[in-house]
Structure formats: C-alpha cells, structure tokens
Amino acid sequence: MVNYVLAGAARTQAVAMIKEVEAARPGALERLTQGALAELRTWPELTVKDVPEGQAAQGCSVAGAYDYGPPPRLSVAMSASQARRDFTALHELGHHLQKSSFDLMEPFSREPDGGVLLEDAACDAFAGEILLPAHLVGHHLDAKGPTALAITHLWRASNASRMAVCVRAAQHLPAPGHVLLLDPTGHLAFAASHGERPLRRGSFQGDIPVIDRALTGSGRAQGRTQVRYRDGILGRELHTDTAPMDGYIVAVLVTDSAPWRAFTPPTAGSGPQSRNYICANCDEEYRSFEPACPSCRVPQCPDCGRCACPPRVLGRACPGCFIVHPPAMLPPNSDRCFDCS
Secondary structure, X not given: OHHHHHHHHHHHHHHHXXXXXXXXXXXXXXXXXXXXXXXXXXXXXXXXXXXXXXXXXXXOOOOEEEEOOOOOEEEEEOOOOHXXXXXXXXXXXXXXXXXXXXXXXXXXXXXXXXXXXXXXXXXXXXXXXXXXXXXXXXXXXXXXXXXXXXXXXXXXXXXXXXXXXXXXXXXXXXXXXXXXXXXXXXXXXXXXXXXXXXXXXXXXXOOOOOHHHHHHOOOOEEEEEOOEOHHXXXXXXXXXXXXEEXXXXXXXXXXXXXXXXXXOOOOOOOOOEOEEEEOOOOOOEEEEOOOOOOOXXXXXXXXXXXXXXXXXXXXXXXXXXXXXXXXXXXXXXXOOOOXXX
C-alpha cells in the first residue's frame, strides 16, 4: 500500500514541478522535450557538467548527480545515447527544483524517510512526463496495461530514452510489479517499480528464469520468475513478458492481471525471500536479510555474530614459551618474544 501511495505522490509532485518550470520559464517545457541538455546549458543559474560513466553517483537511479552548490551543478554521464543523457539531465533538474522550492519540499515532511524515496521517484516521473506526452503514451499502451512489445513500440515512436519509456510504462502497470531494462550481459541497466521494492541498478538478473531464455534466444519470452534483490535475496514469483529493444531486453513483471494473458491469478508470496546460510564457525543454519560482509559475501550469524571470514589473529605464539603474545611483545626481526630472545 505504501508503494502505491508513493507512486501517486511522485506523479503529483512531478505535475507541481512542471507547473513551476512553466511559470518561471514560459516555453521552456517544449524546448526541454526537444533537447533537455541543450536547453539546460542556457540556464545561467545552473552548471551542466559532462562526466565519465564511472564517475556518476551510484546513489541515484540514473547515471548522473546533483550538487546544490552554490552554484547548483547537474552532472550527466557521457553515455552513447543522447536520449538517455536528456532523461538523466531532466532527472537531475528534478532534484534541483525540489531542493530550491519550499512548496516542493513541503511533502517531504510527511514521508517517514524525510522524502528520500519520494524525491527520486518524482525526478523519474518528472522526466517521463516531459519526454512522453500523455497522448503518445495512450496511443501505444493499452488500458489493460503495458506489454513488453508495446513498450518497444512506444520507444520507437518517441524521442525519449529507454529509461523514460520504462518509467511511463510502470505508471500504467495494472498490478504491483516492475519494468526492467537489461543489458546484453543480463545486468540491470534501469528499473521502474510500482508497488514492489525497487531493484538495484547494476544487479545481475541474467540467470533467473524467463530472463535467461530471453537473453539466449530471440529476446521474446514469457512465464513466471523471481527477481534478485541485494545479496541474492529473491522476491515473489511474478508473471513476466520480455521483448528485445535494440540491443537491450525490456521486461514487464506483475503479480497478477498480466495484459498479455487472458487470466492471471495472483502469484504466491508477499515479499522478498531471505537466503539460507550455514555458519562456518558454529555450524548453525540461519536465514538473513542483513547486508553481506564485503569480503566473504556472507551476513553475520545471529548466534555467534561472525561471518565466514577467518578469525583475525591478534598475536603470535612464541616457540620458546609457547605463549601467544600481542605484536608489541615480539621484536621486529625475531620469532621469539622479548623474554625468550
């Protein structure tokens, strides 16, 4: 329920952002639709910076970043696609608008996280609304909801990026789910979620059912599958439809009411499933949602509090007295302690 409220709040916020742009810069919306980066470079109060792909902030859902300065700066990764860069620029402009207006910041006070999720979701919605007008979306996306093939047709009919199309398609999902954009290696290039936990950009999804068939075949596949969250945790089973999108795979996943099927009952499960582990130290079996250790990729055991990393040795045994001494009790160039050397 919370995610549905968030999606509605994000669209409401995006409409308010568009009104602010219209009031401050008459005619700018049309110019942003035709070329967002080119238009934003003419705004004297903003600095637009091109950065290498790897330098884009990882905390954002797109390959870009916003620094409120002063002066405010939009950073956009130098990707090959101009449409993708325009979407990123509009997303970062959304951050700028929301951090520069008391009216736009006011809804954040009602959010349990202070508006962090709402702000980023509103940035995506703002970019999608500008790049894909309602009449074009309505022409290609059926009232029952989007199929993967319909999303590719909408993308080809517009000047918008694949990401913008995924955002707009996710707004039309008939049930909780995701619209995913996967690169040829099976990694998640972008995800737009509706009523489900968001997925991490860059996560590997290429070996899960349906997605793997799409990647190794023609790009078209249907069936049920689970998406992978942090540390290999799998979500609930979802009805899935995929289609090729010029080197990428677009996938639509929903819990029920899949528009590509006559009848789709709700799938079982209510959320991500934790993984099973066996502790390397105390041999206890446990399940965990906690973040994994960056070294061994295993979360801490709730019984002994240790991961799978080998125990840290804090000293060394002296062969003379057979006592384990701390490093300070051992001379630098000797294997014996000070008492024995």
